[in-house]
Amino acid sequence: MTVGSASEALVPALQLQGVGRRFGALQALRDVTMAVAPGERRAILGPNGAGKTTLFNVVAGDFPPTSGTIHLYGTEVTHLQPHLRTRLGLTRTYQNSQLFMGLTVADSLYLAGRGVRGGRFSMLRPRAADPALVRGREIAETVHLGEVYDRSVGSLSHGQQRQLEVGMALAGNPRLLMLDEPAAGLSRGERTLLIDLLRSLPRDVTVILVEHDMDVALAAADRVTVMQEGAIVVEGSPDEIQANTTVQDIYLGHHVGTHHG
Ligand SMILES: Nc1ncnc2c1ncn2[C@@H]1O[C@H](COP(=O)(O)OP(=O)(O)OP(=O)(O)O)[C@@H](O)[C@H]1O
Ligand SMILES: [Mg+2]
Secondary structure (H helix, E strand, O other), X not given: OHHHHHHHOOOOOEEEEEXXXXXXXXXXXXXXXXXXXXXXXXXXXXXXXXXXXXXXXXXXXOXXXXXXXXXXXXXXXXXXXXXXXXXXXXXXXXXXXXXOOOOEHHHHHHHHHOOOOOOHHHHOOXXXXXXXXXXXXXXXXXXXXXXXXXXEHXXXXXXXXXXXXXXXXXXXXXXXXXXXXOOOOOOHHHHHHHHHHHHHOOOOOEEEEEEOOHHHHHHHOOEEEEEEOOEEEEEEOHHHHHHOHHXXXXXXXXXXXXXXX
């Protein structure tokens, strides 16, 4: 068993090799090669249209890449159905909220734990000892929603709704959690709470976070991958990314510390 677990630790949670995706004449992803280690917190940073969501879509299996290969925990999944990737431990959130405003926090977490995406919830009457209900309660505490457990989703603040989305993703017990701009539209205070939440997630969950905001990406991640026009331009630690002049050019249009006159 020792040999098995030692070699397993070397297998990346996610590995992309030369991944490309073309939409007609548009090359939305070009030659993307990257590996994310188990337990890592990785941020994908880049301007509008850089290909961040497209990267998530090909990893989740919403559509296949037009070139290259994708491995999840050593298993090739390049052309695998999305639900089979879910079975391998992959869960992703969407850039636009997928919440049901009329449900309570409790129902949302319970249903996500049962693998139900909206719809047939009125047929399910959980009993207090139902493990999915117990787990939902635990997750509510993990994502700091214990105090609003019985409130409707529509009555939550925007920040609490984003926390709930992370919670619902966790309810499926993912090994690899991919979050598409979870901090979008949040206030500074809500952002800080969300970063703390992401940092406090159990280390057996690997997290890949798409972010638009450099501050959130640098604060939440161990390593950062910067994309532009479909390609990876830089990858490194938050410190390396912050000091990188190419990244400064992309984000600021000029080098920090360049003074005129
Ligand atoms: N299904 C699609 N069909 C055609 N073009 C697409 C499709 N999905 C994405 N694109 C194009 O691919 C490019 C990358 O888009 P993508 O959504 O991946 O960018 P992004 O980095 O997530 O941007 P944002 O920060 O705005 O979310 C864009 O030019 C976009 O218009
Ligand atoms: Mg996007």
